[in-house]
Amino acid sequence: MATTPRFSWAKTRLRIEEFGSAEAVLRLKFSNELLDDGFDQEIRTASQAIDSYEAQGFHLSTIRGDGYPRQLRTVHDAPPVLWWQGFHDVGDEDSVAIVGTRAPDEWGKEFARSLARLLAIQGVPVVSGLARGIDGVAMRASLEAGGRTIGVIGAGLGVYYPPEHRDLQDEVANSLLLSQFAPGTAVSKPKFPMRNITMSGFASLTVIVQAGETSGTMHQAKAAVKHGRPVIITSQVLRSAGWARDLKREGYEVTVVDTPREAFTAVQEIHRSRRAAAGDWGFGTLLRA
Known part of the structure; x- marks a missing residue:
């Protein structure tokens, strides 16, 4: 179903919650049929596809399955299915998203690098x-x-975008590469904001290094505050983006920093506060491909 036209992650998740399982939602699709032929064929087709993808090293976790990242499951717009390469690690819930403009200056590059x-x-x-x-x-x-190093991509596994990051994507896949889109799904503009939402839900917090008024990182910043995730922005972002000033003015958990060291200290403080308030997170089980 996730590969059919106009498939909606949000609506599908709500239906799974309403009817109790993905199987129940699929059965509803064929509820007017006298026989279960349509349902059975869908299951066979899906199983064959999953087996084929597994042979390529592409693994599937569902939102109700044990292998789904627990921190991502807590957000309201988490994708019902998640494809991945590599392995999940118990420390991934501490992961920090670092994002920003596609055309940074030398200051922005050095900040992100440091x-x-x-x-x-x-x-x-x-x-x-x-x-x-x-x-x-x-x-x-x-x-x-x-x-x-963990990647969340706006295309299906096996698709490289941008093309010049092919080697980087393959190297990241030795740790963990995630996609909510079926393997082989082509790049399209609407997928990138969806990817940012998933990245926000997966990470413990988001750092926005450099961005302007129309930067796509705006989608991740807005998703993060809706998810209850802290956001760290540089003073450069605060000066250049009205949406950043709006988030700060509206009282969301937004920390403004000037240097990489200040950002790192803010990350440490956020992690300490989180553990003090709720105890350490953790997958509970180490999953390796």
């Missing part, structure tokens, strides 16, 4: 979207520092 290194050295996973600019800079810096 923060990613600081986090990697301390064992904090860095998550980003494999886009040009800040995303790629942060992910490469994390990898170079020996850190766990």
Whole structure:
């Protein structure tokens, strides 16, 4: 069903919650049929597709399954299915999203690079979207520092975008690469805001390094505050983006920093506060492909 036209993640999740399982929702689709042939064929087709994808190293978790990231499951707009390469780790719930413009200046690049290194050295996973600019800079810096680096992409697994990040995407897949879209799904503009929502729900917080008024990172910032996730922005973002000033003025948990060290300290403080308030999170089970 997730590959059919006009499929809606949000509506499907609500229907799964209403009817108790994905199987019940699928049965409803064929409720007017006298026989279960349509339902049975859908199950066979899906099973064959999943087996084929598994053979390629593409794994599937459903929102009600044990392998679905627990922190992502807590947000209202989490995707019902999640495809992944690599392995889930117990520390992924501490992951920090570093995002920003696709056309950063040297200051923005150095900020992303320095923060990613600081986090990697301390064992904090860095998550980003494999886009040009800040995303790629942060992910490469994390990898170079020996850190766990997680990608959330706006296409299906097996699709490389941008093409010049092919090697980077393959390297990230040794840690964890996530997509809510079926393997092989092509890139399209509407998928990127959806990817940002998923990244926000997966990460413990979001750092926006450099962005302007029309930057796509706006979608992640707005998703993060709706998810109850802290947002760290640089003073440059606060000056250049009205949406950032709006979030700050409206009283959301937004921290403004000037340097990578200040951002790193803010991350540490947020993580300490979270653990003090709710205890340590954790998947409970280490899942490896």
